Amino acid sequence: MIELEDSHRPIQAYTVGIQADSTSLSEANEHLKELLRLLDTMGAADVGHQVAKAANPNPKLYLGSGKSAEILEEAKNVEAEILVFDTELSPTHQRNWEKYAGIPVLDRQQVIIEIFSQRAQTKEARLQVELAQLEYNLPRLTRAWTHLSRQRGGARGNRGKGETQLEMDRRMTERRITRIKEELQKVKKQRATLRKGRESVPVPTAALVGYTNAGKSSLLRALTLAEVFIEDKLFATLDPTTRRYDLGGGNSILLTDTVGFIRKLPHGLIDAFQATLEETLRSDILIHLVDSSDPEVLDQLKITQEVLQEIGAHDIPRVIVFNKIDLAEASTLEWLEARFPEALFMSTLTREGLEDLGTKLVSFLDSLMIKVSLFLPPSREDLAALCHRQGSIQEKVYENDGIRVQARIPARFRAALAEFEVHVVEPRGTSVV
Numbered sequence: 001m002i003e004l005e006d007s008h009r010p011i012q013a014y015t016v017g018i019q020a021d022s023t024s025l026s027e028a029n030e031h032l033k034e035l036l037r038l039l040d041t042m043g044a045a046d047v048g049h050q051v052a053k054a055a056n057p058n059p060k061l062y063l064g065s066g067k068s069a070e071i072l073e074e075a076k077n078v079e080a081e082i083l084v085f086d087t088e089l090s091p092t093h094q095r096n097w098e099k100y101a102g103i104p105v106l107d108r109q110q111v112i113i114e115i116f117s118q119r120a121q122t123k124e125a126r127l128q129v130e131l132a133q134l135e136y137n138l139p140r141l142t143r144a145w146t147h148l149s150r151q152r153g154g155a156r157g158n159r160g161k162g163e164t165q166l167e168m169d170r171r172m173t174e175r176r177i178t179r180i181k182e183e184l185q186k187v188k189k190q191r192a193t194l195r196k197g198r199e200s201v202p203v204p205t206a207a208l209v210g211y212t213n214a215g216k217s218s219l220l221r222a223l224t225l226a227e228v229f230i231e232d233k234l235f236a237t238l239d240p241t242t243r244r245y246d247l248g249g250g251n252s253i254l255l256t257d258t259v260g261f262i263r264k265l266p267h268g269l270i271d272a273f274q275a276t277l278e279e280t281l282r283s284d285i286l287i288h289l290v291d292s293s294d295p296e297v298l299d300q301l302k303i304t305q306e307v308l309q310e311i312g313a314h315d316i317p318r319v320i321v322f323n324k325i326d327l328a329e330a331s332t333l334e335w336l337e338a339r340f341p342e343a344l345f346m347s348t349l350t351r352e353g354l355e356d357l358g359t360k361l362v363s364f365l366d367s368l369m370i371k372v373s374l375f376l377p378p379s380r381e382d383l384a385a386l387c388h389r390q391g392s393i394q395e396k397v398y399e400n401d402g403i404r405v406q407a408r409i410p411a412r413f414r415a416a417l418a419e420f421e422v423h424v425v426e427p428r429g430t431s432v433v
């Protein structure tokens, strides 16, 4: 934890962007800009930054000695209290830098984990973040600072600790990791039970996914008037929120707003995402929102797709929606339209293009409909009403011992109606009884 509460001003950070061999200077600058926004979210002030080239990471300080000395001098000049690198530092690089600079040294991963730990609210999210934090710390127990604080030397670190102490720390960390994993298993079971209860009344669901700050929460609010937290900060949303969206004509869908993704997500957090998004990942459709006005639009699209792949959501049907068209360049939009002919374009701010999403969702839900022929016992008139509400009834005949119904219903209802099904007329057209 970065102990910022006791201070009256934000902790002062000097930040180093990294231009690797495969990155252009403008990309490195964009990534640095993003990291500075993350630092702002974390509660740190930017007192200086620069981009450094790193063709081959130097074994000692990641950067060459000349560049490292220059960074240290600048950081000292501006009285930086922490140094932040826009890359994944190995435990050795981090330790060496902390010794060299005499102040805590963070990498992008740690910054992201910090933000999550400050913002996690549910018990499960807190456990997940603690797990990610411990796993990050485990190979770094010999760091000068595991806890950051404004008073130098006052930090509860491991400087000068002997081998035995380190061994004890390691064992304690490992034990806590095991405990948390057990607790998470329990929470997961409880949730599965809750879900079962809910799924007995099936309603189609859509999840809003995308890079952080794409406008997911804004879209949820625009569509459902939900009172969700919207902020021009990264990771404004951490816990999923679900609202019903009325599509008209008796159709509705549950929309879930989710946590945003970002480049170089710490691995421990990807697991955390998976757990938190588990229910979301059972959605019928994903609405992948992309900020069309961001210079890194394609990169953000790709990163989201990669994370979705990693958490096992790649085979869920997906609609790509380019948001913030009010801010984007006309030429960018033209280019995106040509490249993604299936995508939708909108602005949650001006509401332009918003209704296209509704239309798309209606036609998607339509594609999930099947025609069934049911024979319901007289006492289950409620099921006929359900078919009417969620689909359409073509024919309803009262017979002596029951109600014969021909209806179009969402495919997901089949399980609930299976025992009354005579046969599915479409799309399979085969008798199932």
Ligand SMILES: Nc1nc2c(ncn2[C@@H]2O[C@H](COP(=O)(O)OP(=O)(O)OP(=O)(O)O)[C@@H](O)[C@H]2O)c(=O)[nH]1
Pocket (backbone or CB within 6 Å): 210, 211, 212, 213, 214, 215, 216, 217, 218, 219, 229, 230, 231, 232, 233, 234, 235, 236, 237, 238, 258, 259, 260, 261, 323, 324, 325, 326, 327, 346, 347, 348, 349, 350
């Ligand atoms: N100009 C413009 N701004 C928008 C639009 N949609 C969202 N924004 C702004 O973009 C910022 C981020 O919006 P959010 O809805 O919080 O984004 P998010 O995807 O939920 O972000 P995280 O929860 O951080 O992942 C806010 O300042 C919004 O007001 C849009 O269509 N046009």
Ligand SMILES: [Mg+2]
Pocket (backbone or CB within 6 Å): 216, 217, 218, 229, 230, 236, 237, 257, 258
């Ligand atoms: Mg949000």
